[in-house]
Amino acid sequence: MAQVHIERVSKIYSGTQRAVNDISIDIPDGEFVVLVGPSGCGKSTLLRMVAGLESITEGKVSIGDRVVNGVDPAERDIAMVFQNYALYPHMKVYDNMAYGLRNRGMPKAEIDRRVREAAKTLELEHLLERRPRELSGGQRQRVAMGRAIVRSPKVFLFDEPLSNLDAKLRGQMRVEIRNLQKRFGVTSIYVTHDQVEAMTLADTLVVMNNGVAEQIGSPLDVYERPASAFVAGFIGAPAMNLIEAVVEGDGRALAVGASRLAPFSHSPALEPGRPVTLGIRPEHLRRAHANEKADMDLVVSAAEILGADTLAHGRIAPGGTGAAPLIVRLPGNVRLETGARLPLVLEPGAAHLFDGETGRRIDLAEAAVAPQQAAMARA
Amino acid sequence: MNKVRFGHSVIPYLFLLPQILIVAVFFYLPAGEAVRSSFYLEDPFGFGSTFVGLDNYRDVLSNAEYRRVAIFTVWFTVLVAFFALAIALVLAVKADAVLRGAKSYRTLLMWVYAIAPPVAGLLGIMLFDQHVGPIVKMASWFGWNLRVGVNYHDTAFAMIVTAVWLQIAVNFIFFLSGLQSIPRSVREAARIDCRSGFRRFWTVTFPLLTPTAFFLVVINITYALFDTFGLIDLMTKNEPGNNPVTLVYKVFLDGFRGNDLGGSSAQSVILMAVVFVLTIVQFRFIERRVHYS
Numbered sequence: 001m002a003q004v005h006i007e008r009v010s011k012i013y014s015g016t017q018r019a020v021n022d023i024s025i026d027i028p029d030g031e032f033v034v035l036v037g038p039s040g041c042g043k044s045t046l047l048r049m050v051a052g053l054e055s056i057t058e059g060k061v062s063i064g065d066r067v068v069n070g071v072d073p074a075e076r077d078i079a080m081v082f083q084n085y086a087l088y089p090h091m092k093v094y095d096n097m098a099y100g101l102r103n104r105g106m107p108k109a110e111i112d113r114r115v116r117e118a119a120k121t122l123e124l125e126h127l128l129e130r131r132p133r134e135l136s137g138g139q140r141q142r143v144a145m146g147r148a149i150v151r152s153p154k155v156f157l158f159d160e161p162l163s164n165l166d167a168k169l170r171g172q173m174r175v176e177i178r179n180l181q182k183r184f185g186v187t188s189i190y191v192t193h194d195q196v197e198a199m200t201l202a203d204t205l206v207v208m209n210n211g212v213a214e215q216i217g218s219p220l221d222v223y224e225r226p227a228s229a230f231v232a233g234f235i236g237a238p239a240m241n242l243i244e245a246v247v248e249g250d251g252r253a254l255a256v257g258a259s260r261l262a263p264f265s266h267s268p269a270l271e272p273g274r275p276v277t278l279g280i281r282p283e284h285l286r287r288a289h290a291n292e293k294a295d296m297d298l299v300v301s302a303a304e305i306l307g308a309d310t311l312a313h314g315r316i317a318p319g320g321t322g323a324a325p326l327i328v329r330l331p332g333n334v335r336l337e338t339g340a341r342l343p344l345v346l347e348p349g350a351a352h353l354f355d356g357e358t359g360r361r362i363d364l365a366e367a368a369v370a371p372q373q374a375a376m377a378r379a
Numbered sequence: 380m381n382k383v384r385f386g387h388s389v390i391p392y393l394f395l396l397p398q399i400l401i402v403a404v405f406f407y408l409p410a411g412e413a414v415r416s417s418f419y420l421e422d423p424f425g426f427g428s429t430f431v432g433l434d435n436y437r438d439v440l441s442n443a444e445y446r447r448v449a450i451f452t453v454w455f456t457v458l459v460a461f462f463a464l465a466i467a468l469v470l471a472v473k474a475d476a477v478l479r480g481a482k483s484y485r486t487l488l489m490w491v492y493a494i495a496p497p498v499a500g501l502l503g504i505m506l507f508d509q510h511v512g513p514i515v516k517m518a519s520w521f522g523w524n525l526r527v528g529v530n531y532h533d534t535a536f537a538m539i540v541t542a543v544w545l546q547i548a549v550n551f552i553f554f555l556s557g558l559q560s561i562p563r564s565v566r567e568a569a570r571i572d573c574r575s576g577f578r579r580f581w582t583v584t585f586p587l588l589t590p591t592a593f594f595l596v597v598i599n600i601t602y603a604l605f606d607t608f609g610l611i612d613l614m615t616k617n618e619p620g621n622n623p624v625t626l627v628y629k630v631f632l633d634g635f636r637g638n639d640l641g642g643s644s645a646q647s648v649i650l651m652a653v654v655f656v657l658t659i660v661q662f663r664f665i666e667r668r669v670h671y672s
Binding site: 072074078080083084087 | 569573582
């Protein structure tokens with residue numbers, strides 16, 4: 001077990017193309033870090049650099065107290081679980097797990113003890129004599145896990161290990177991976193594009209985009225205070241509403257298309273004319289009560305009934321193609337008519353502001369984030 | 380539930396007909412003819428034939444010359460198949476590992492395959508030419524007076540080298556595609572599990588390559604046994620007296636040069652039986668150890 005330090009690491013292809021750009025992450029011993037981002041964001045490349053399967057162009061990776069830049073993958077004391085399991089098709093389950101240990105010259109009895117123990121933990125005991133092709137997807141996944149566990153490595157590396165499984169099994173394995181990691185306390189780096197996996201597994205979440213770490217923090221922190229419009233849009237399902245707006249008037253109001261919105265009455269004034277992005281999560285809007293003044297109106301265009309929730313899709317009033325699209329999460333019992341006008345109230349402190357050009361978060365003082373009730377004016 | 384039935388229609392047989400016709404005309408008929416004439420003593424000038432029972436077989440099998448050729452054929456086949464496979468495998472593994480300029484490197488190695496076999500054979504023979512052949516020259520640096528077509532062992536050497544050289548390109552292509560069909564992640568998992576590249580090759584890569592290797596063993600044995608005919612013909616320069624030949628070539632020699640059609644037929648029947656047994660052995664015993672994933 002060990003901490004992992006990733007220090008200003010970059011991966012540069014063919015001289016100019018930066019697949020990973022100057023990333024630094026400190027991972028304390030026993031922590032579960034999830035790298036999440038869209039495909040092509042460099043998360044897998046970063047993981048493979050830690051594994052030693054990809055050379056490190058710039059920067060330093062250390063495992064424990066040892067810099068591993070030039071160290072062979074087999075000598076890094078890591079174990080990796082691959083997306084397609086990468087089991088050896090010609091070996092029995094037992095040999096798949098024992099292979100790495102045999103190559104390290106471990107005594108036979110010790111190998112046997114470890115393999116049987118891992119098999120017991122993963123409920124694979126009855127499958128030890130089978131070959132991978134005779135196993136189901138979930139069982140193969142377990143074998144891949146077993147192969148990692150028997151090594152008792154310093155670091156577990158997971159490269160989208162669940163994406164080949166069906167939804168139900170994925171949920172089950174997710175819990176299992178989390179429990180195993182907690183039980184063994186092994187430092188883990190987990191790559192996924194699935195934000196549910198990312199949120200539920202991570203101690204620390206690293207949201208990546210275009211080779212850059214957009215934000216590093218706890219899942220809740222990332223959810224509550226996204227550092228950029230990209231993170232805001234990527235984490236959370238359905239995605240946060242990101243509404244293009246321009247600062248108006250005295251710098252405390254926003255123009256959204258034809259409507260005027262003033263959610264940040266006490267915020268430090270922003271220079272008028274500055275383009276910004278207003279971020280509102282679908283779950284932070286609710287239907288206004290009968291006598292309540294609405295922050296904005298939604299013209300409903302479609303409703304997705306999920307049972308527990310109903311998602312209302314539409315555009316901010318006055319509607320039409322020019323108006324900003326908006327998704328609102330409503331209780332499951334709400335029935336909506338297409339074309340209906342839905343008065344909405346924004347939860348206090350729940351709106352986010354991002355710079356219109358850089359996409360970075362514009363921090364507002366804690367007290368300043370209360371939306372001004374009844375501040376919606378129509379042009 | 381009703382089963383789909385074709386009844387006693389002739390249509391399925393009609394579909395099979397072209398294939399059966401081809402096999403019949405080009406294999407069953409000549410093979411049957413060979414079996415028949417192996418029991419006869421043919422008059423060299425075509426004036427009829429005499430039934431002699433198993434005499435032809437007895438003659439062939441008790442012939443010391445035949446035994447010598449058979450032993451050479453075994454050596455020739457084993458050496459050609461082994462070296463053609465081993466060298467191609469090494470080249471394929473190396474080509475597979477090349478990242479930069481991989482395409483041009485592979486194309487260079489495959490080029491030989493694009494040359495028509497007789498031309499390539501001729502090139503091989505030029506390399507061993509008594510007067511201009513660079514290999515003969517190189518051999519002379521080491522004090523080896525290489526005399527292809529004159530010295531039995533020198534000819535055998537040149538034959539094997541050329542036969543191997545001709546076959547490497549084909550084997551290379553198959554091995555390379557076999558290597559590239561091994562999932563990258565499996566090899567990467569092996570890299571994490573095993574430090575030694577050599578050990579990794581024999582414990583992971585090679586076992587996964589066995590379907591390709593098995594197929595190539597069959598192909599190469601067939602190649603060495605039969606397809607080297609033209610090469611041997613060119614190398615021995617129509618003077619097979621003191622030169623090594625294989626069984627297939629001897630069938631041709633005895634039948635068409637020696638006009639011993641009965642004896643040569645008996646030889647081809649024996650050869651047919653050998654190939655038949657060999658194929659069964661290969662599929663029964665080798666395939667069992669092959670990992671089809």
